[in-house]
Structure formats: structure tokens, C-alpha cells
Amino acid sequence: MEALGINATVFAQMINFILLLIFLRLVVWKPLINLIDQRQKHIENSVTAAEEERKKAEELRASYMADMQRAKEEAQKIIAEATKSGEAQAQEIITAAKKEAERIKENAAADIQREKEKAVAELREQVASLAVLVAGKVVSKSITDDIQHSMVQEFIKEAGDLPC
Template sequence: MEAVISALGLNATLVAQIFNFIVLLIFLRVVVYKPIVNVLEQRQKAIADNVTAAENERKEAEALRQSYLAEMQKSKEEAQAIIQQATKAGEAQAQQILEAAKAESARIKDSALAEIEREKEKAVAELREQVVTLSILVANKVVSKKITDDVQHDMVREFIKEAGDLPC
């Protein structure tokens, strides 16, 4: 080996330094390099996991946002349906009130017409009674007097005068 060292022009110090360097490399590879590589791999894995988790959370957040938007739309539609139902119910109630008012108006009108008819019949009955009374009076006067043209004219005038004094 000394022959090889002298042929290459190396001295013992240089060979010792090369040997020390190789031992140092082996020591670093065994003791330091593996833990550093492990730490770096763990860090890289943690970063990749964080990126994956963040992407998954972003997807979940987007899905949640979409579900909230869908629920909001559904709520809006339900509110609109409730408003439409309330409007229809209000219109139906207003229609019922109008129909009830019309029915009450017709009932009052019919009642008034019936009352007018009763009063009319009552007035006609009273008028007939008065006509009968007047007819009896006229007949009494006619029977009591002999009818001549002058008497007949006087009786008609008297009858008209008495009829004009009646309250009808």
C-alpha cells in the first residue's frame, strides 16, 4: 500500500485525511443523514397531508355552501308558497264576506219588499173598506131619495167631496 501511496504522490497526512473523511461520511450517513432525511420526509408528508386536508376541507366547505344555498332556495320557495296560500285564503275570505254581505243585502231587500207588500195590502184593504163604507153611504142616500138628474149630480158632488176628505 505504501507503494501505491508513493506512486500517486500522496503523503500520510493526505491519506489520513481521506480516511477520516470517509469515516466521517459513513458516520454522518449512519447517525445524522437518516434522521435528517426522516425529519425531511416527515415534514414533506405533513405538508402533503395538510395540503390534502385543506383541499378536502375546501371541497367540504363548497359542498356545505351548495347545500346551504339549496336550503335557502327551498326556504324561499316555501315562504313564497305560504305567502301565496295566505293570499288565496285572504281572497277566499274576502269573497265569503262579500257573498255574506250580498246575501244579507238580498235578505234585507226581500224583507223590505215583503213589508211594502204587506203595507200595500193593508192600504188596499183599508181603501176597500172605505169604498164599501162610501158605497153603503151612497146606497143609503140613493135609496132614501128619489133619484132625479139634479139629485144624482148633487149626490155625485157630495160623494166626491166626501171621498176627497178621506185620508188615502
């Protein structure tokens, strides 16, 4: 065998190698395959769970987006109602202010009219006093009917020209 280049050492190494392969096949191979199968199942389960979580997260995001849209629409509705209410309230305040201004204006006009009438009454009283005074002076002097008539006419004309 030495002629072929095979010596006992090589032959022993080949037998040791074959025995090692058989030993590895019987002792190590099955647990290693089981470990690889378990790891593969664990990875598949993790991928499946991650996909389910992604779907749940997508559904949750869609739900939150729908809720946000509803909240936004509701907020816009509330703002529109508040604006409308504010405008109505402003219109009521303006109307009330106009009514109050009209009432004050009417009261002022009535006060002015009363003061005017009061001034006219005082003026007439003064005119009457002056007329009595003039009449007393006229009586003290002897006047003819024509002079007295012209004086009364002149007095009435002057009293009529006074601002009332």
C-alpha cells in the same frame, strides 16, 4: 510545517472537524432527514386533507344554497296559493254579503208593502165608519137624491185623493 503556518493545533482541529462531520453523518444526519421527511409528509397530508375539506365544504355550501332556493320558491308558491285562497274567500264573503243585503232589502220592501196595505185597510175602515156616520146624519136630514149623489161623489173624490 510551521513554515506554512500549519501547526499541530490547526491540524488537530481539522481532524476533529472531519471526525465530527463523520459522526454527525452517521448518527444525526439520518434521523434528521427522517424527521424532515416525516414533517414534509405530514404537511402534504394536511394540505391534501384541507383541500378535500374545502371541496366538501364547497359541495355542502352548494347543496345548502340549492335547498335555500327550493325553500324560497316553495315559500313563494305557498304565499301565492294563500293569496289566491284569501281572494277567493273574500269574493265569497262579498257575494254572501250582497245576497244577505238583497234578502234584507226584499224583506224590508215586503214589510213596507204589508204596512202600506194595513194602513190602507185601516184607512178604508175609518172611511167606512165616517161614511156610515155621514149616512146616519144624512138620513136624519131629508136630502134629495141630487144632494145625496153629490155628497157621495165628493166623498169618493176626497177618499181617492188621500195618500195610500
